[in-house]
Amino acid sequence: MMFFYRIYQFCIAIPLLLVATIIAALATIIGSMLGFSRSMGYWPGHIWARIFCWLSLVKVSVKGRRKIDKRTSYVFVANHQGAYDIFAIYGYLGHNFRWMMKKGLEKIPLVGYSCRVSGHIYVDNSTSSAVRETMQTAEKRLAGGLSVVVFPEGARTRDGKMHAFRRGAYALAVEFGLPVVPVTIDGAFAVMPRGSILPRPGHIKLTIHDPILAPEGGRHELAELMKQSYDAIASAL
Numbered sequence: 001m002m003f004f005y006r007i008y009q010f011c012i013a014i015p016l017l018l019v020a021t022i023i024a025a026l027a028t029i030i031g032s033m034l035g036f037s038r039s040m041g042y043w044p045g046h047i048w049a050r051i052f053c054w055l056s057l058v059k060v061s062v063k064g065r066r067k068i069d070k071r072t073s074y075v076f077v078a079n080h081q082g083a084y085d086i087f088a089i090y091g092y093l094g095h096n097f098r099w100m101m102k103k104g105l106e107k108i109p110l111v112g113y114s115c116r117v118s119g120h121i122y123v124d125n126s127t128s129s130a131v132r133e134t135m136q137t138a139e140k141r142l143a144g145g146l147s148v149v150v151f152p153e154g155a156r157t158r159d160g161k162m163h164a165f166r167r168g169a170y171a172l173a174v175e176f177g178l179p180v181v182p183v184t185i186d187g188a189f190a191v192m193p194r195g196s197i198l199p200r201p202g203h204i205k206l207t208i209h210d211p212i213l214a215p216e217g218g219r220h221e222l223a224e225l226m227k228q229s230y231d232a233i234a235s236a237l
Contacts (some may be wrong), residue, residue, distance in 0.1 A: 001164050006198070008042045008068075013056060028040050047091075074122070074178060078182070079153060096145055139176070157194065170220070178214070209235075
């Protein structure tokens with residue numbers, strides 16, 4: 001069965017996905033340059049991600065989408081099981097947002113540039129001044145009413161287990177007093193774990209947990225915020 005799936009991938013899925021990627025990137029670039037970056041930074045990628053899942057024969061189901069309000073800014077934090085986490089979140093979260101992503105992804109032809117002009121945030125940890133610039137960019141996006149999605153583990157898991165979270169995303173939530181929404185991704189490791197070149201058919205489950213609201217004083221307690229979101233994500237694995 002896998003033999004026929006690979007034939008399908010090379011003969012049908014990969015060529016179509018390449019065309020879809022080029023169209024989505026060009027639409028994002030042109031729309032953003034025309035002044036529609038708020039919507040064009042999301043919708044072409046949203047549709048592209050769904051096409052990626054459909055053509056890869058990867059089903060995505062979502063639980064808890066009603067817990068989030070499309071008019072509210074959030075800091076979404078999710079575990080990072082594999083490459084298809086991106087397509088699952090982008091295609092099925094159902095909320096306009098910007099990614100906080102590794103700066104190395106900027107080098108991807110066309111896609112890297114489309115992400116930059118549409119307002120996605122490249123994380124540069126090379127120097128302290130670069131880190132400050134990254135945080136300032138993220139603050140501008142949040143102040144403008146958008147949400148951000150972060151993988152606080154920093155990289156895809158190598159063993160399928162969830163690892164320690166980093167502080168960066170939570171510092172933003174503390175600074176702005178924004179709700180943090182934990183999102184559990186389950187099944188993406190089986191579809192395409194780190195080190196794999198091609199995906200397998202599978203089922204990815206997204207669980208959107210209750211937003212963790214800032215207390216009445218307006219500021220989260222960072223360590224407690226990290227623990228609460230980690231525990232929430234782990235509870236649905």
